[in-house]
Amino acid sequence: MQPRDLVLALIVVLVWGINFIAIKWGVEEISPYMLTALRYIGCALPAVFFIRRPKVSLGLLTAYGFxxxxxxxxxxxxxxxxxxxxxxxxxxxxxxxxxxxxxxVMVLRDRPVWVQWAGAGLALIGLSVIGAEHVGGAIWGPLLLTIVAAFWWAVSNIVTKQAGKIDMLAFVVWGALIPPLPMIVLALIFDGPSAITDLFAVSSQAIGSVLFIAYGSTLLGYGCWAFLLGKYPASMVAPFTLLVPIVGFVAAYFILGEQMSWFEIWGSLLIFLGLLLHVFGPRFLNRVRVR
Structure with missing residues (x-):
């Protein structure tokens, strides 16, 4: 990878890691449903007027956005x-x-090698270690909600895979037209009219969070990521995402003052080792077979 592109990849990692800080600041003042709507309004506008719609069906685009x-x-x-x-x-x-x-495996009939399943098992053990400490605690519910969010990210990955080789930035921008209206409706249902009226009293920090989430994390992040994936093999680009949690933890420690228990540290290490095994394990096996 050329030095310029390496710097670009590291910028994406930095932006995506800090994005979790921006989210934390945003939800302190804005309804999470309304914050999601604002994220995608910002992502779609004005970019949708300058980027052509990707060559995919409306159903696939809707499935991705949803x-x-x-x-x-x-x-x-x-x-x-x-x-x-x-x-x-x-x-x-x-x-x-x-x-x-x-x-x-279920939808696309992929056949992962055993080392990828081993990585998944190791990560699941790590997640269990983290969860075991918080059984009945205040963080157990948020932990489950985060896992559900990760599941729907996985679903969107499968949808993207079925879209084939397309302009990913266009896919993100046009897919951003789907969430705002449903999210505004959900905000009114669960948080009431205050979800909208509170927007007139938010701080500059919350406004900055919305702008960062919409334009920094989404447009800049996904735009640069799409450029890198178009220029280099996915196997070379994808491992950079392993650095995102490291940036997230460091930023949360220094900016938010978040602390971690030993259970969370050991569980996180197991998840991270599982990720390493999943990403680099197949490549290692191939090298061993060649020798």
């Missing part, structure tokens, strides 16, 4: 409003890797 926007981010934002730590959320969301693996 799974990633209405479901994934609404559950994640709700989990963080209910107390899910930003650093831990950045890691637990990576469970989408293994959930995507399971869905790919």
């Amino acid at each position: 799974s990633v926007g209405v479901l994934q981010f609404s559950f994640l934002f709700l989990a963080m409003r209910e107390g899910m730590p930003a650093g831990l959320a950045s890691l637990v969301m990576q469970m989408q890797v293994f959930l995507t693996l399971a869905l790919a």
Whole structure:
């Protein structure tokens, strides 16, 4: 990878890791459903007027927008409003890797190698270690909500896979037209009219969070990511996402002052080792077979 593109990949990792801090600040003042709507309004406008619609069916585009926007981010934002730590959320969301693996087997008939299943098992043990400490505690509910969010991220990955080789940035921008209306309706149902009226009294920090989530994390992040995937093999680009939880944990510690228990540290290490095994294990096996 060229040095310029390496820097670009690291910028994406930095933006996506800090994004969890922005979410945490945003849900402190804005309804999680309304924050999701604002994210996608910002993502779609004005970009949708300058980017051509991707060559996919309306049904597939709707399925993507609904799974990633209405479901994934609404559950994640709700989990963080209910107390899910930003650093831990950045890691637990990576469970989408293994959930995507399971869905790919059922839907796409993929055949992962045993080392990928081993990685998934190790990550599941890590998640169990984290959950065991919080059984009956305040974080148990937010933890489950984050896992549900990771599941819908996995679903959106399968939808994206079925879309084939398309302009990913266009797919993201046009898919962003789907979530706003359903999310505004959900905000009114669960949080009442205050979900809208409270927007007139938010702080500059909350406004900055919305702008960062919409334009930094979504447009800049996914735009650069699509560029890298178009230029390099996915096997070279994808492992950079393993750095996102590290940025998330460090940022949460220094910016939000979040602390971790030993259960959370050991559980997180097991999840991270499972991710490493899942991403690099097949490549290692191939090298061993060649020798």
